[in-house]
Amino acid sequence: MEPGRHIVFVVFDGIKMLDVVGPAEVFAEANLFGADYVLGYASPSGEPVVTSVGLRLPVGGTVADVAEADTVVVSGGDVLVTRAVPADLTEAIRMLRPRARRLVSICTGSFALAAAGVLDGRRATTHWRHARLLSRAYPDVRVQPDALFVEDDGIVTSAGVSAGIDLALALVEQDHGADLARNVARSLVVFMQRPGGQSQFSAPLEVRPPRTPALRSVVDLVAAQPGLPHTVGSLAALIGVSPRHLARMFTAELDITPARFVEQVRLDHAKALLDSGSGVAEAARAAGFGSSETMRRTFVARLGVSPSGYLARFATARRDGGEDDTAAHAR
Template identity: 50%
Template sequence: MAQRTVLVVLFDDVQSLDVTGPVEVFAGAEKQTPGTYRIRTASLDGAPVRTSSGLTVVPDQALARATVPDTLIVPGGQGTRHPDPRLVEWLRGHGSRARRLVSVCTGAILLAAAGLLDGRRATTHWAYSGRLARDHPAIDVDPDPIFIRDGHVATSAGVTSGIDLALALIEEDLGRDAALTVARHLVVFLRRPGNQAQFSAQLAAQTARREPLREVQQWITEHPGADLSVESLAARAGFSPRHFARSFQAETGTTPGRYVDRVRLEHARRLLEDTGDGIEEISRVSGYGTPEAMRRAFVKSLGTSPAEYRRRFRPAPVQ
């Protein structure tokens, strides 16, 4: 197997974890199987850069001297707010030449400025997805997933999602066992699926202003297996079903049904990851009723069955 070069672009005010997260993943794979990856970093002129947290990073070389890599990683950070035109121009001329073009967090803004995301589906940190969509209407911006693959281009959400994406790339190159070994060393799950939402249901939804609705939100979280129909929830809040549905959406930004669906999915995922309970029991206590109903929900939201999800994402027992 030929050694693959991974080149990470550096610039002032880069987010340090956007750089070190993927680098640690690829370095872990290289330590496990020497000769698989050659990891390089490069800035415009080869000079050290200062990250947004104050760390100084010394690159291996200048971008002008870098050869075409197998995987080109463009991190994000405050430095993407007003990018150096020279960096954008370098990406425009060299980004499409790599076998895989990857952005972490707001690195997608740099790729967009270079025209490398036009006509593609992409994501970025939730706080900047609106800006990306507004400034670049030719891009199909999806603010929800933690990472998206569209052809040879992969974009990821905020900071730690770069680790998830890097693990996915390791799995693609070297297989699941290699990626799992790296994940264990980093003490992270292998791996959050790309279409997993950036937020949990509780974080994604706004907290309702009125206390009865807030209490219903909390009750849903604590009782995913209960009757969570609009009629039942409305009675608990003391509203009519129609008034409850309208008020819940107005104050939380989502419908009661969507909120319940996300809470149940997250509850089932946690049980699959953290317990040895059977699929039938998990489907019951998570509110799905039957394993088939839970399977349909998993396939629709995560693209995988509950059994496959458990196989992939439940940590193996320590020997």
């Protein structure tokens, strides 16, 4: 076997290309600074696979050919959340687990690990869009939906897509130290450690319409006018029930408390206002936070970044040096 730390990517038809090449590029770049990674690719059948972008990815052989590896990486793909995880993939994971020092999943690759049973009783994460599904489908997995990556006793799972790059950098730092990992991050022009969790990237709260008409009227009011001074008491009075009964209705139908729902709607509204160009104070007032400081505390607690930090990351890009931009900044 060629000397070095062997990284084996387990691939399958429909695998997301960036989930493979993002981490692979980090390991390959690390070799330019003195690391010793040897990259390999294997599929359960030993046949090339077709990736999410339609490109065929050659492999070096079957999973059974892998006698041992430092790290096994199972990348993600939409096929892992839209249909049953293939049996040959789960069998491959079970086969490789005792042969590897570390077992890693990228994005929805955590569904393959969970289907293989290796995440039972462990902490794990996945793409924010699928975290609730992972928790429901595999109740023995302790899902951490906001984490960019989670390590639990030699098994490491990451959030969606580009979070695989964050995870790979963390693994490089574990293996070769912070200085080498920092050189890789600078070379690839990425964060050494991205600020905040993955909630800052999430879409607005998706709420299924409540079955109860009274609860639907409450939900519709909060969604339409988040800036009103909503309290559990005022919302309960709106439909003529006690605050405790309203809380039971929210929990039973939406799996969230009324206060948490109001806070999430306001947070989503504030994010949308910041995205569209509003200032922090203006967004705080319009979203119902009352003050910039209250909104800041909520952003930091829920997203891991301040409103100004969020604004810096997600504000609409502007051209440098144009007259319109100069005028806009002057205003």
